[in-house]
Amino acid sequence: VNKIKDFLLNLIFPKECVICGYEDTWLCPDCYQKIILVKSPTCPFCKRLTSKGEFCPTCRRKATLTGIMIAAYYETPLKEIIHNYKYKMVKDLSEPLADLLINHLQKFALPSNPLILPVPLHQKRLKEREFNQAALLGKKIADIFGLDFDDELMIRKINTKPQINLSGLERKENVKNAFLCINPQKVYKRNIILVDDVCTTGATLEACGVELRKYNARQIWGLVLARQ
Ligand SMILES: [Zn+2]
Numbered sequence: 013v014n015k016i017k018d019f020l021l022n023l024i025f026p027k028e029c030v031i032c033g034y035e036d037t038w039l040c041p042d043c044y045q046k047i048i049l050v051k052s053p054t055c056p057f058c059k060r061l062t063s064k065g066e067f068c069p070t071c072r073r074k075a076t077l078t079g080i081m082i083a084a085y086y087e088t089p090l091k092e093i094i095h096n097y098k099y100k101m102v103k104d105l106s107e108p109l110a111d112l113l114i115n116h117l118q119k120f121a122l123p124s125n126p127l128i129l130p131v132p133l134h135q136k137r138l139k140e141r142e143f144n145q146a147a148l149l150g151k152k153i154a155d156i157f158g159l160d161f162d163d164e165l166m167i168r169k170i171n172t173k174p175q176i177n178l179s180g181l182e183r184k185e186n187v188k189n190a191f192l193c194i195n196p197q198k199v200y201k202r203n204i205i206l207v208d209d210v211c212t213t214g215a216t217l218e219a220c221g222v223e224l225r226k227y228n229a230r231q232i233w234g235l236v237l238a239r240q
Pocket residue numbers: 029030031032033034039040041042043044
């Protein structure tokens with residue numbers, strides 16, 4: 013049935029590479045190869061080299077998160093791919109995008125037995141968008157590595173303004189107290205990986221981290237495709 017559905021959908025909306033238009037795929041291998049990967053992770057604040065994106069000893073004091081793992085650079089073609097995934101709702105792009113994150117984690121060693129949590133969308137936003145782009149990525153990562161995944165543990169209780177036109181300080185204020193962990197026992201002494209598609213200042217990930225830290229989570233990592 014799914015094959016027939018795919019076939020019919022393909023007649024009405026033919027698949028083509030969102031970058032170059034190559035037929036029968038949303039992202040062709042050539043365009044995927046052009047994504048610029050992060051080879052030397054840095055401290056998310058000061059950009060000093062660190063082994064996998066953890067905060068350096070100086071910046072650690074200002075952060076709740078352990079670090080932010082960033083898989084690639086927000087440049088062509090990745091930024092166009094993310095845009096198609098997020099705003100044009102090309103859901104199938106979650107496959108190659110999750111692969112980027114999976115490859116990154118394979119290179120830079122996971123914290124032991126982490127719980128994978130996507131950054132939640134507010135219910136209203138989820139209805140508009142139909143899927144949580146971060147949850148699809150997180151689920152695929154969890155499946156590949158055989159890890160626990162929970163997309164209901166964290167709730168976005170405030171429908172925050174889009175961060176896009178806000179300054180660093182405004183972003184922090186905007187997402188402060190926006191998140192709620194509804195089952196604290198599940199994070200107690202666990203390593204956590206918070207998955208999102210992109211981050212900018214890291215304020216959203218940090219706000220999730222603050223909530224999880226209340227319940228004694230161990231290491232709390234952010235994991236994103238790129239930094240905007
Ligand atoms: Zn292409």
